[in-house]
Structure formats: structure tokens, C-alpha cells
Amino acid sequence: MTVKRVLIPVVAVFAVAILLMANAIAGNVTSLRGQVDLKETNSAATINHVVEDGRVPQNYRQQPPLIPHKIEKYQINLKVNQCMRCHNWQYAAKEGAPKISETHYQDHRTGQPLDDVVPGRWFCTQCHVPQVDAKPLVENTFSE
Ligand code: HEC
Numbered sequence: 001m002t003v004k005r006v007l008i009p010v011v012a013v014f015a016v017a018i019l020l021m022a023n024a025i026a027g028n029v030t031s032l033r034g035q036v037d038l039k040e041t042n043s044a045a046t047i048n049h050v051v052e053d054g055r056v057p058q059n060y061r062q063q064p065p066l067i068p069h070k071i072e073k074y075q076i077n078l079k080v081n082q083c084m085r086c087h088n089w090q091y092a093a094k095e096g097a098p099k100i101s102e103t104h105y106q107d108h109r110t111g112q113p114l115d116d117v118v119p120g121r122w123f124c125t126q127c128h129v130p131q132v133d134a135k136p137l138v139e140n141t142f143s144e
Pocket residue numbers: 053054055056065066067068069071074082083084085086087095096097098124125128
């Protein structure tokens with residue numbers, strides 16, 4: 001009897017709190033698609049252009065340099081890495097591209113320098129990304 005008497009108000013308070021929270025969240029969130037009914041077609045999103053304005057200064061010492069050019073045409077998969085046709089040491093000078101750094105040729109386990117990019121650095125876009133002139137999706141207060 002006493003347990004029930006305590007439990008009912010507690011459950012009620014929780015239910016109201018959850019409803020209020022859900023309401024607050026729903027009020028602030030807009031989907032990327034916009035507030036458009038499922039049956040309607042939304043207007044196309046603006047296309048943000050990749051910034052191609054020369055090499056970008058690093059924000060901190062260990063930062064993988066940002067890519068100062070478009071990359072959508074350069075495929076990277078298990079067999080092919082088209083970034084390497086400009087950034088590998090044999091082609092870099094001819095293409096006017098910076099050679100991948102020496103760390104990218106260094107075997108992770110043994111520290112041995114190899115002749116080609118090591119597997120751990122194969123998927124370049126894991127670390128290197130181009131930038132677009134878009135409004136940031138979330139605020140960023142990063143400082144060095
Ligand atoms: C057709 C040749 C070419 C290809 C292919 C290419 N790049 Fe580049 N990349 C360049 C050139 C040239 C620069 C130097 C641009 C400049 O100085 O403005 C550069 C600059 C960069 C930089 C900046 C380095 C620094 O120290 O600032 C990074 C990172 C980079 N590229 C990564 C990539 C990645 C990742 C790919 C594949 C998705 C790729 N690149 C494909 C030619 C190429």
C-alpha cells in the first residue's frame with residue numbers, strides 16, 4: 001500500500017519531465033531536409049564550393065594538412081589510390097604537388113622506411129579533408 005502511494009507520484013513527475021524534455025528537443029531540431037512534409041519536394045540545398053586558395057596553414061603542430069583542392073574525381077579503394085599519382089615521390093615534382101611526408105612511408109610496427117605508402121596511410125581522407133565555404137553545422141570553440 002505505502003509503496004504504491006509513493007510510486008505513483010514519482011512516476012507521474014518523471015513522465016511530465018520526459019514530456020517537457022521531448023518538447024524542448026523537438027522545438028530546436030530541424031532535419032537536414034528542412035521542415036517539409038514527406039510528400040512535398042524540398043528546394044535543392046545550396047552547393048558549397050571547395051576552397052582552392054593554396055595550402056592552408058595548420059591550426060596545431062600535428063594537424064594533417066587540409067586538402068587545398070577538389071577530390072571528388074580521385075578514387076581510393078582497396079586496389080587504387082589516385083592521390084598517389086601526384087603525391088608519391090616519383091611524381092610530386094612533375095605535378096608541382098607536395099610529396100607525402102616521410103612518416104607515410106614508415107612501417108608502423110618496425111619503423112622501417114618502405115618504398116611505397118604504408119597500409120596505415122592508404123586511406124588519405126581518414127586524416128586529410130578539403131574545406132568548403134559553408135556555415136559550420138555546430139559552433140566550434142577550438143583553441144590551440
Ligand atoms: C592531379 C594531381 C593531384 C592529385 C590527384 C591529388 N593532389 Fe593533392 N595536391 C596537388 C597539388 C598540386 C597540391 C598543392 C596545391 C597548392 O600548393 O596550392 C596539393 C596539395 C595537397 C595537400 C596539402 C599539403 C600541404 O602540406 O599543405 C594535401 C593534404 C593533399 N593535396 C591531399 C590529396 C589527397 C588526399 C588526394 C586524393 C584524394 C590528392 N591530394 C590528390 C595535386 C594533386
